[in-house]
Amino acid sequence: MVTRERPTLEAVARRAGVSRATVSRVVNGSTSVAASIREAVTRAVDELGYVPNQAARSLVTQRTESIALILPETANRVFSDDLFFPAIIRGVGVELEAADKQLVLMMAGSLKSHGRVERYAVAGHVDGVMFASMHGEDPLPGTLASLGIPVICSGRPLSLPNLRGTQVPYVDVDHFGGVCAAVRHLVAAGRRRIATIAGPQDMVAGIDRLAGYQATLDEAGLAQHVALGDFTRESGIQAMRTLLADDPKLDAVFVASDMMAHGALIALKDAGRRVPSDVAVIGFDDFEISRYSDPPLTTVRQPIADMGRTMARQLLRLINGEHGLPDAVVLPTELVVRESA
Amino acid sequence: MVTRERPTLEAVARRAGVSRATVSRVVNGSTSVAASIREAVTRAVDELGYVPNQAARSLVTQRTESIALILPETANRVFSDDLFFPAIIRGVGVELEAADKQLVLMMAGSLKSHGRVERYAVAGHVDGVMFASMHGEDPLPGTLASLGIPVICSGRPLSLPNLRGTQVPYVDVDHFGGVCAAVRHLVAAGRRRIATIAGPQDMVAGIDRLAGYQATLDEAGLAQHVALGDFTRESGIQAMRTLLADDPKLDAVFVASDMMAHGALIALKDAGRRVPSDVAVIGFDDFEISRYSDPPLTTVRQPIADMGRTMARQLLRLINGEHGLPDAVVLPTELVVRESA
DNA sequence: CTGAAAGCGCTAACAC
DNA sequence: GTGTTAGCGCTTTCAG
Numbered sequence: 001m002v003t004r005e006r007p008t009l010e011a012v013a014r015r016a017g018v019s020r021a022t023v024s025r026v027v028n029g030s031t032s033v034a035a036s037i038r039e040a041v042t043r044a045v046d047e048l049g050y051v052p053n054q055a056a057r058s059l060v061t062q063r064t065e066s067i068a069l070i071l072p073e074t075a076n077r078v079f080s081d082d083l084f085f086p087a088i089i090r091g092v093g094v095e096l097e098a099a100d101k102q103l104v105l106m107m108a109g110s111l112k113s114h115g116r117v118e119r120y121a122v123a124g125h126v127d128g129v130m131f132a133s134m135h136g137e138d139p140l141p142g143t144l145a146s147l148g149i150p151v152i153c154s155g156r157p158l159s160l161p162n163l164r165g166t167q168v169p170y171v172d173v174d175h176f177g178g179v180c181a182a183v184r185h186l187v188a189a190g191r192r193r194i195a196t197i198a199g200p201q202d203m204v205a206g207i208d209r210l211a212g213y214q215a216t217l218d219e220a221g222l223a224q225h226v227a228l229g230d231f232t233r234e235s236g237i238q239a240m241r242t243l244l245a246d247d248p249k250l251d252a253v254f255v256a257s258d259m260m261a262h263g264a265l266i267a268l269k270d271a272g273r274r275v276p277s278d279v280a281v282i283g284f285d286d287f288e289i290s291r292y293s294d295p296p297l298t299t300v301r302q303p304i305a306d307m308g309r310t311m312a313r314q315l316l317r318l319i320n321g322e323h324g325l326p327d328a329v330v331l332p333t334e335l336v337v338r339e340s341a
Numbered sequence: 342m343v344t345r346e347r348p349t350l351e352a353v354a355r356r357a358g359v360s361r362a363t364v365s366r367v368v369n370g371s372t373s374v375a376a377s378i379r380e381a382v383t384r385a386v387d388e389l390g391y392v393p394n395q396a397a398r399s400l401v402t403q404r405t406e407s408i409a410l411i412l413p414e415t416a417n418r419v420f421s422d423d424l425f426f427p428a429i430i431r432g433v434g435v436e437l438e439a440a441d442k443q444l445v446l447m448m449a450g451s452l453k454s455h456g457r458v459e460r461y462a463v464a465g466h467v468d469g470v471m472f473a474s475m476h477g478e479d480p481l482p483g484t485l486a487s488l489g490i491p492v493i494c495s496g497r498p499l500s501l502p503n504l505r506g507t508q509v510p511y512v513d514v515d516h517f518g519g520v521c522a523a524v525r526h527l528v529a530a531g532r533r534r535i536a537t538i539a540g541p542q543d544m545v546a547g548i549d550r551l552a553g554y555q556a557t558l559d560e561a562g563l564a565q566h567v568a569l570g571d572f573t574r575e576s577g578i579q580a581m582r583t584l585l586a587d588d589p590k591l592d593a594v595f596v597a598s599d600m601m602a603h604g605a606l607i608a609l610k611d612a613g614r615r616v617p618s619d620v621a622v623i624g625f626d627d628f629e630i631s632r633y634s635d636p637p638l639t640t641v642r643q644p645i646a647d648m649g650r651t652m653a654r655q656l657l658r659l660i661n662g663e664h665g666l667p668d669a670v671v672l673p674t675e676l677v678v679r680e681s682a
Numbered sequence: 683c684t685g686a687a688a689g690c691g692c693t694a695a696c697a698c
Numbered sequence: 699g700t701g702t703t704a705g706c707g708c709t710t711t712c713a714g
Contacts, residue, residue, distance in 0.1 A: 006465075006488075008691055019701045024693060032699060049488075054464035055399035056691035059706045064396070066466075075434030079427030081629055086420030086427075093416035093448060102461055105446040107434055120443055122347075123395035125407075147347075147390075233633075266633065288422055292574075292607065294635065349707055360685045365709060373683060397707035400690045686713080697702075 007048040016044035027052060058124070066102035067315065068126040070117055070140070071133050074109030078133075082231060082259055083287045084304060088132050088154060091308020099316055101127075114140065121149055128319045130154065130311055136202045141168045150318040154311045156204045156328070169318070171311045171329045175205060178300035178333030179212025182282045183254055185298070185335060187220045191252035191280055195225035197239040197264060199256040206231075209256040209284060225250060229260045236263025244271050251279055252341065258285035261297055265340075280341035295339035302333045348389040357385035368393060399465065407443035408656065409467040411458055411481070412474050415450030419474075423572060423600055424628045425645060429473050429495060432649025440657055442468075455481065462490055469660045471495065471652050477543045482509045491659040495652045497545045497669070510659070512652045512670045516546060519641035519674030520553025523623045524595055526639070526676060528561045532593035532621055536566035538580040538605060540597040547572075550597040550625060566591060570601045577604025585612050592620055593682065599626035602638055606681075621682035636680035643674045 009027075013020045018037060025033050026041040027050075033041075044050075058064050069092055071078050071085065078085045089105065096103045104126055108117040121129050121144055128150035131141050137159045145151040145168050153170040186194050196213040199206030210226065217224050227242045229235035236255060240263065243250060255261035261283030265275060273279045275295055283290055286301035310329055317325055350368075354361045359378060366374050367382040368391075374382075385391075399405050410433055412419050412426065419426045430446065437444045445467055449458040462470050462485055469491035472482050478500045486492040486509050494511040527535050537554045540547030551567070558565050568583045570576035577596060581604065584591060596602035602624030606616060614620045616636055624631055627642035651670055658666055 006463075009693095010691080020692080021694085021702080022700060025700085028693085034699065037700085051460060051463040053400070053691050054461075054466050055396045055405075056706090057693075058396035059394070059400055059691080059708090060693045062706085075431045075438070079431040079434075081422075081424060081427070083422060086422075090416045090420045093420075097416070097451075097454060100457065102445075102447065102457070102466075104443075106443065107438075110438070113438060116441060116443070119392060120395075120407075122392040124347075125395050125443075233629075262633075288574075292603075350709095351707080361708080362685060362687095362710080363683090366684090369709085375683065378684085394707050397690090398709075400692090400707080401709045403690085684714085686711105688709105688711085690708085690710105692706085693704105695702105695704085698700085 006053070007050045008053070009050075012041065012044045012048055012050050015048060016041045062124070064125060064127055065100070066104050066126050067096060067128050067130065067312075068104045068106055068117075068121060069130045069132065070106045070108055070121075072108050072114070072131070072135055072138055072140070073133055075107045077109065078107055080232070083285070083289075084133070087304035088308040091305035091310075092130065092312045093308075094305075095309045095312035095316070101316070118143065122147060128152075128315045130315055131157075132308075132311075134158065134203070135200075150315060152311050152315045152318065154307050158202075158204055158207075167327060169314065169325060169327045171307050171314065171331070172204070173302040173304070173307055173331045174333045175208035175302075176212040176215070178284070178302065178335065179209045179254065180216045181333075181335040182284070182298075182300050183213055183216035185337070186252045186254065186280055186282065186341060187216070187222070189280065189341065192222060193225070193247060193250040194222060194252040194254065195227065195243045195247065195250045197227050197229050197236055197243070197253060197255040197260050199260075200230050201228065206256060213254055229256070229263075231257045231259055233259045233263040233266075236260030237267045238263075240264040240267035241271070244268075244273075252281070253279060254282050256284050258283040258287045258290050258297065258299060261299070262289060262293055265293055265297075276339065276341050282341045286336050290338070293340075298338045298341040299336050300333050301336045303331050306331055347394070348391045349394070350391075353382065353385045353389055353391050356389060357382045403465070405466060405468055406441070407445050407467050408437060408469050408471065408653075409445045409447055409458075409462060410471045410473065411447050411449055411462075413449050413455065413472070413476055413479060413481070414474055416448045418450065419448050421573070424626070424630075425474070428645035429649040432646035432651075433471065433653045434649075435646075436650045436653035436657070442657070459484065463488060469493075469656045471656055473649070473652075475499065475544070476541075491656060493652055493656045493659065495648050499543075499545055499548075508668060510655065510666060510668045512648050512655065512672070513545070514643040514645070514648055514672045515674045516549035516643075517553040517556070519625065519643065519676065520550045520595065521557045522674075522676040523625070523639075523641050524554055524557035525561075526678070527593045527595065527621055527623065527682060528557070528563070530621065530682065533563060534566070534588060534591040535563060535593040535595065536568070536584045536588065536591045538568050538570050538577055538584070538594060538596040538601050540601075541571050542569065547597065554595055570597070570604075572598045572600055574600045574604040574607075577601030578608045579604075581605040581608035582612070585609075585614075593622070594620060595623050597625050599624040599628045599631050599638065599640060602640070603630060603634055606634055606638075617680065617682050623682045627677050631679070634681075639679045639682040640677050641674050642677045644672050647672055
C-alpha cells in the first residue's frame with residue numbers, strides 16, 4: 001500500500017501559478033477572488049486531489065468543526081438494547097449534520113477512558129462537548145467548562161452548588177411531571193397497592209422518577225412499595241419478583257423504564273398474574289417495544305431525540321459565543337395510555 | 342465563561358528552566374532524560390495543567406491516535422432498534438479502548454454526509470477507517486485505500502474485481518453456512534413449503550442469506566417462496582402477509598433477521614397461525630429479543646461483536662505497518678434451536 | 683543528556 | 699484583488 005504524498009497548498013499554488021494565500025481564499029470560499037483565478041485554482045485542486053490538512057488548519061484557526069458526545073458508560077451498556085442512547089444520538093446527529101459538524105462519539109465507562117476522554121477534549125480535538133447519561137456527581141463537565149471548553153449536559157447534572165462556580169447548562173425532560181401523571185392515572189383507576197420499580201439512584205432519571213412516584217402516593221395517602229433496578233430488562237424481572245414476594249396483592253406497578261417494564265410483564269406472566277386485570281403496569285420511555293409487548297404498555301413518553309437536538313443546538317450557540325442562553329431547558333413528557341393500565 | 346489561555350510547551354519549558362525539546366521528551370516518555378530534570382518538568386506540567394495541543398502534534402507526527410468507524414446509514418437507521426449496530430460498535434469499542442485509540446463514529450447515510458466523511462478522513466483527522474453495513478458497490482473504501490489510508494470493512498465489500506486494483510481487506514461472518522444449517526433443520530423436521538423473508542439485496546448480508554436459502558432448497562428439491570424486507574420489523578410484518586397470501590399453506594419460513602422474524606411472528610399471530618405447529622419460524626442474529634419473543638425464536642447466531650473486534654484488531658495492525666495480513670477473515674455462525682422451529 | 687533550530691501545512695494580517 | 703510574511707504548538711534532527 002503506497003502512502004502517496006498528499007498535495008499541499010503550496011503544490012496547488014505552484015500548479016495554478018498563484019500564491020498560497022490565494023489558494024487558501026478559494027478553498028475557504030472567500031468572495032474577493034477574480035473569477036478567472038478562482039477557476040484556475042479550482043482546476044488545480046481537482047487535478048491534484050487536494051484536501052486541506054485538518055491539523056494544520058486547526059493549529060491556526062483553533063477550530064476543528066467537530067463536537068464530542070461523551071457517554072460515561074461502557075460500550076456494552078451504550079449499545080445494549082437500551083434505546084435511550086440511540087435516541088439521544090439520533091437527535092444530536094440530526095442537528096450536527098445540519099450544521100455540517102462532525103459528531104465524535106465517546107464512551108467513558110471506565111476510569112481509564114474517563115481520563116482519555118478528558119485529555120482528548122482538552123487537547124483541542126473538538127470545539128465543544130456534550131454529556132448524556134451521567135452518573136453521580138461527575139466532575140468532568142465542570143472541569144472541562146472551567147477550562148473554557150463549551151459544555152452542555154442532557155440530564156440535569158447531579159451536583160451541589162458547584163465547587164468552581166461553573167454552572168454547566170443542561171437540557172432535560174420533565175421526569176417528575178410525567179411520573180405524577182402516570183401514578184395519578186393508576187389512582188384514578190382505583191388501584192390502591194401501587195408499587196414502583198425505580199431506576200438507579202445515582203442518575204437524575206432514576207432519582208426524579210422515584211420522587212414523582214413518592215410525591216403522588218403521598219398526595220393520595222397510599223403506602224409505597226419500592227424495588228430498585230438498573231434500567232435493564234433483567235433487573236425488571238428481578239425487581240418484579242421481589243415486589244410480588246413482598247406484597248402478593250399489589251394491583252399496580254409504575255416502572256421507571258420500558259425495558260424494565262418489559263421485564264416486569266415477563267415476571268408477572270410467570271407468576272400467573274394477568275395484566276391489567278390483576279396488576280396494572282405503566283412504563284417510562286414509550287419506545288417501540290411498548291407497542292408490541294403483550295399487552296401493549298401504557299407509558300410516559302419522553303422526547304429523548306428532541307432532548308438531543310436541543311442540546312446540540314444550544315451547544316452550537318455556545319460555541320458561536322452567543323449570550324443569554326438558558327441555563328436549563330426542560331422538555332415536557334406525556335402519558336400514553338394503552339391496554340396495560 | 343473565560344476562555345483561559347492554555348499553556349504551551351514553551352510555557353512549561355520556561356517554568357522548568359529547560360528547553361522545549363526536553364519538555365517534549367518528558368511528555369512523550371523518552372527514557373533519555375535525567376531523573377531530576379524529568380521531575381522538574383513533570384511538576385511544571387502539573388502546575389500549569391499542560392496538555393499537548395493535538396493539532397500541533399498531528400501536524401508533525403502525521404498521527405491522530407483516533408480511528409473512524411463509518412456507517413453508510415442515516416442516524417435514524419443506525420439508532421433504530423436494529424441491534425446490529427450496537428453490537429458491531431461494542432466490539433470495535435472494546436478493542437480500540439484496549440489500544441487507547443479514540444473511536445470516531447460517523448454516519449454517512451446521505452450523499453452530503455458521504456462527502457463530508459470522505460473529506461474528514463482524507464484531511465487526516467484519523468489514522469485509519471473501518472466500514473460496516475455497506476450498501477451496493479460503495480466506492481468510498483476503495484477510494485480511501487487508494488489514497489493510502491488504512492481501511493478495512495466488516496462485511497465483504499460488494500464489488501467486481503476492483504477498478505484501481507486496491508483490494509480492501511474485510512471481516513465477515515459465514516452467512517451462507519448458517520442459513521444452510523437453518524433451512525436443513527426445517528427440512529429435517531419435515532417442513533416442505535418453506536418460504537423466506539430475505540434482506541435488502543444491495544447488501545452482502547441480504548444477498549448471501551438468500552443464496553443460502555436457495556441453495557438448500559435446491560438441494561432438497563423444494564420450491565422457493567421469496568419475499569423481500571429491509572431488516573426492519575415493519576417490513577417483516579408486510580413480507581409475512583405477502584407470503585401467506587401467496588401460499589396460505591406454507592409450513593415454515595426462514596427470516597433473514599431477528600427483527601423481521603419478530604414482525605413475522607406478529608403477522609402470523611394476526612393471521613391465526615400457530616408457531617411452530619402451523620408454521621415454523623427461524624430468524625437470523627440471535628439478539629436478546631429472540632429469547633423473549635412468543636414463542637422464543639430459533640435463530641442463526643452470528644458473532645457481530647467479534648466481527649467488530651476482529652476488524653478493529655486488523656486495522657490496528659494495518660496502521661502499524663504489519664505485513665502478511667489476511668485479505669479476508671470469515672467467522673463461523675451457529676444454529677440456536679428454540680421453540681419456534 | 684540537553685539545547686538550538688528547522689519545519690509540519692495552513693490562515694490572516696498587512697502591504698502592494 | 700493578490701502576494702508576502704509571520705507564526706499557530708509541536709517534534710525531531712543535529713550539534714554540543
